[in-house]
Amino acid sequence: MIHKRFRLVILTLTLALLMTGCWDAKDVDQRSFVMGIAFDLAETEDRYVMTIELPVLSGFASQSSGEGPKSVMFSTVGTSVAQMATHFESRTWRELFFGHTQAIIISGDAARKSIRPFLDFFDRNPRIDRRLTLFISQGEAQEIFKTKDPREDLVSVYLNQMLNTLTNTARVVKMNFQDSLRNLESNGDTILPRVRSSGTEAVIAGGALIKDYKLIAWLGENETRAAAFLYNNVSGGLIVVNVDDNLYAYAMRSASSETKAKLKDNQLIFEIEVKSEGDIIEVYYEEAQGPSAFDIAKIEDKLNQLIANEILHLVTKLQDLKTDPIGFDRLVFRSYPKFWKEHAKDWKDKIFPQAKFEIKTTFRVRRTGIVEKEVVYERQR
Amino acid sequence: MKGRDRLLAQEVPVIIANMMLGVGTIGLPSRLAEIAGPDGIIAFACAIGVLVAATVLIILLVRRFPNQGIADYSTILIGKVPGFIFNIIFGFFLTCVVATMVRGFSEVTKFFLLQRTPLEVIMISMLLAGSLLARNGLQPIARACQILLYLFLLPLLAIPFFIPIFETGEFLPLFQTDFMSMVKATFGALFALAGIEVMLVIGSHSEDPKQLMRSSVLTVIAVSVLTGILVVLAFGSLSVNQVAKLSDPLFEMIKYVPVPFGIFERVDIFFYTIWIAATYSSVVIGLFTASHHLAETFKLETGKGLVFPCAAASYFLALIPNHEAELGVYGDSLILVWIILVFGVVPLFLLLSLFRKPKQSSTKKKQPQKRRANPG
Numbered sequence: 227m228i229h230k231r232f233r234l235v236i237l238t239l240t241l242a243l244l245m246t247g248c249w250d251a252k253d254v255d256q257r258s259f260v261m262g263i264a265f266d267l268a269e270t271e272d273r274y275v276m277t278i279e280l281p282v283l284s285g286f287a288s289q290s291s292g293e294g295p296k297s298v299m300f301s302t303v304g305t306s307v308a309q310m311a312t313h314f315e316s317r318t319w320r321e322l323f324f325g326h327t328q329a330i331i332i333s334g335d336a337a338r339k340s341i342r343p344f345l346d347f348f349d350r351n352p353r354i355d356r357r358l359t360l361f362i363s364q365g366e367a368q369e370i371f372k373t374k375d376p377r378e379d380l381v382s383v384y385l386n387q388m389l390n391t392l393t394n395t396a397r398v399v400k401m402n403f404q405d406s407l408r409n410l411e412s413n414g415d416t417i418l419p420r421v422r423s424s425g426t427e428a429v430i431a432g433g434a435l436i437k438d439y440k441l442i443a444w445l446g447e448n449e450t451r452a453a454a455f456l457y458n459n460v461s462g463g464l465i466v467v468n469v470d471d472n473l474y475a476y477a478m479r480s481a482s483s484e485t486k487a488k489l490k491d492n493q494l495i496f497e498i499e500v501k502s503e504g505d506i507i508e509v510y511y512e513e514a515q516g517p518s519a520f521d522i523a524k525i526e527d528k529l530n531q532l533i534a535n536e537i538l539h540l541v542t543k544l545q546d547l548k549t550d551p552i553g554f555d556r557l558v559f560r561s562y563p564k565f566w567k568e569h570a571k572d573w574k575d576k577i578f579p580q581a582k583f584e585i586k587t588t589f590r591v592r593r594t595g596i597v598e599k600e601v602v603y604e605r606q607r
Numbered sequence: 608m609k610g611r612d613r614l615l616a617q618e619v620p621v622i623i624a625n626m627m628l629g630v631g632t633i634g635l636p637s638r639l640a641e642i643a644g645p646d647g648i649i650a651f652a653c654a655i656g657v658l659v660a661a662t663v664l665i666i667l668l669v670r671r672f673p674n675q676g677i678a679d680y681s682t683i684l685i686g687k688v689p690g691f692i693f694n695i696i697f698g699f700f701l702t703c704v705v706a707t708m709v710r711g712f713s714e715v716t717k718f719f720l721l722q723r724t725p726l727e728v729i730m731i732s733m734l735l736a737g738s739l740l741a742r743n744g745l746q747p748i749a750r751a752c753q754i755l756l757y758l759f760l761l762p763l764l765a766i767p768f769f770i771p772i773f774e775t776g777e778f779l780p781l782f783q784t785d786f787m788s789m790v791k792a793t794f795g796a797l798f799a800l801a802g803i804e805v806m807l808v809i810g811s812h813s814e815d816p817k818q819l820m821r822s823s824v825l826t827v828i829a830v831s832v833l834t835g836i837l838v839v840l841a842f843g844s845l846s847v848n849q850v851a852k853l854s855d856p857l858f859e860m861i862k863y864v865p866v867p868f869g870i871f872e873r874v875d876i877f878f879y880t881i882w883i884a885a886t887y888s889s890v891v892i893g894l895f896t897a898s899h900h901l902a903e904t905f906k907l908e909t910g911k912g913l914v915f916p917c918a919a920a921s922y923f924l925a926l927i928p929n930h931e932a933e934l935g936v937y938g939d940s941l942i943l944v945w946i947i948l949v950f951g952v953v954p955l956f957l958l959l960s961l962f963r964k965p966k967q968s969s970t971k972k973k974q975p976q977k978r979r980a981n982p983g
Contacts, residue, residue: 237735240735241739249725250720250721250722250723354862357862404845405772411848411849412848560779561779
């Protein structure tokens with residue numbers, strides 16, 4: 227009996243020693259949490275500048291007194307991301323931890339060369355949170371981290387939060403790292419959100435058009451809105467239309483889109499259908515008296531025309547640039563696999579530029595705020 | 608109750624479910640997508656069909672010899688010496704299954720969680736912890752598995768409601784893969800779904816052999832459907848291309864899940880916990896089955912004393928593959944043996960049993976305290 231108990235105690239002790247995971251124990255204060263990463267071109271050819279934004283945890287602890295910096299930036303020059311990440315180890319004894327990284331910003335110049343070299347390190351890293359956002363900056367990427375906005379302690383957190391909580395504008399494509407990879411690995415094309423800094427604020431608006439992992443053009447805000455509709459990731463936003471010299475601000479409450487590929491007599495046609503519901507939240511007019519009544523049908527018609535034109539303008543531009551960031555190729559592959567097998571090689575150069583688009587938009591105005599129409603008493607006139 | 612080693616009707620599904628869910632589950636979507644693309648779903652459905660057929664064959668054999676394990680009746684059916692050799696090979700196969708599970712578990716754990724911990728330490732920890740429970744016999748195992756199953760079943764069922772993006776188009780086009788690739792993908796899916804073979808040893812412990820067929824088939828279908836839901840979610844949320852590229856796509860899919868109400872930043876750690884619990888239960892059942900079968904082969908009173916030797920053998924077998932890719936080759940070899948066992952040996956035994964009738968009456972039950980390998 228004693229022998230049995232002794233064995234049990236030995237076994238329990240052995241397990242207790244083995245199962246604590248001491249080898250991997252790492253205290254929080256022994257880690258540097260990389261919240262944001264920026265990549266720029268270096269002066270030397272084929273080399274990049276990697277900048278990381280780290281929070282100063284002691285700075286957050288003394289938040290009440292408002293003393294001390296909240297974040298710190300380090301930069302290094304190198305070839306690959308892994309190499310540059312290793313360089314940082316000579317500047318901090320704390321292990322770099324990428325599990326909380328919120329934003330990766332690649333400068334427009336570096337993206338023109340290719341964004342491919344910056345993705346693999348993060349794609350392979352098991353600690354990476356795939357909901358982080360990939361941005362392309364207009365100007366130097368590290369300048370974004372230098373933005374001094376007194377309201378925000380960490381620029382990377384601010385950028386990611388801003389992108390994910392934007393509800394009043396559809397002029398940006400909301401796409402996280404996973405979504406971007408999904409598009410890029412499909413055909414090498416995508417649209418990434420554009421970011422720029424004015425010194426005191428970082429602005430996310432417009433998009434960067436990527437073809438074969440290279441930045442080929444910037445998209446304006448209206449073009450990006452059209453792309454957001456095609457990606458079906460518009461959660462809200464404001465559209466202003468002019469009807470009879472009055473400006474109507476339409477706030478989208480919901481929006482969805484569906485794209486279908488059709489093959490008629492060997493002609494590829496994409497049927498795009500966009501639906502939205504929303505409210506009129508403002509009528510802008512300079513006259514003393516506004517419109518006596520809302521012509522809802524006219525407003526809806528204008529909205530339909532505007533968005534259809536924007537989408538048509540975007541797809542025509544994409545056809546001209548022979549790039550398919552929306553993934554029309556996937557639709558063809560899914561619906562017409564035989565046709566796809568025969569024409570896959572010529573997709574971007576021949577087939578996609580010749581495709582036709584049929585766009586149908588259905589915008590519905592549900593309410594006009596709490597004002598139904600302008601009513602003026604006769605005696606006041 | 609300490610001496611009781613009979614499985615209650617509700618414990619059979621628990622044992623089967625715990626054996627099926629484990630190491631192979633997380634890599635399954637990747638295997639399917641890599642070989643068959645969107646057709647991986649069809650290959651998976653075919654694998655379920657194969658598995659159900661395997662379950663029916665195994666349970667038919669188990670029911671033909673209600674109070675005997677395969678070690679007992681194999682010698683009656685094919686003779687003492689061939690039967691003994693078969694039992695040794697089957698025992699070795701079961702030990703190899705445990706070894707593959709433990710090595711697969713250690714590889715994934717080391718990569719995702721314990722990067723500095725030596726592989727050997729992870730394997731030893733799992734085997735020792737598994738041996739502790741396996742030594743205590745079938746009843747504690749069934750009870751523990753019951754608790755563990757509830758622990759990981761509820762979160763698994765909740766996952767579909769939290770996946771932010773799901774694209775149904777990812778499942779198209781279908782029927783574009785050639786026949787051989789479909790066979791290969793089905794074969795790959797069996798690696799994740801196998802586990803029912805333990806019933807050849809444990810099935811004889813069932814308290815109600817008449818219910819065995821129904822409960823086993825239903826459990827196999829239910830667990831396969833649950834696993835299928837995970838595959839579908841991975842395809843729809845990550846895309847078939849991404850799933851094919853990733854080694855353990857389910858872990859990546861979980862990372863992508865936004866946590867409601869901002870309680871936690873990420874939920875992947877909870878998924879790891881569930882997966883470790885599922886693997887642990889598979890290892891425990893595997894160790895018990897291997898030791899119990901060998902005890903029956905060598906006519907020992909109990910398999911308890913063979914649990915640690917089996918764990919040690921599993922450990923050394925698990926060290927053989929040089930890397931993860933080689934482990935995949937070992938896994939494929941085991942599935943090949945599994946197919947030979949289930950669709951070769953089991954039908955042969957069934958056929959032979961028609962001519963060499965079992966000595967015992969099918970309704971007569973052994974007294975639990977007189978069972979040879981009791982407990983463990």
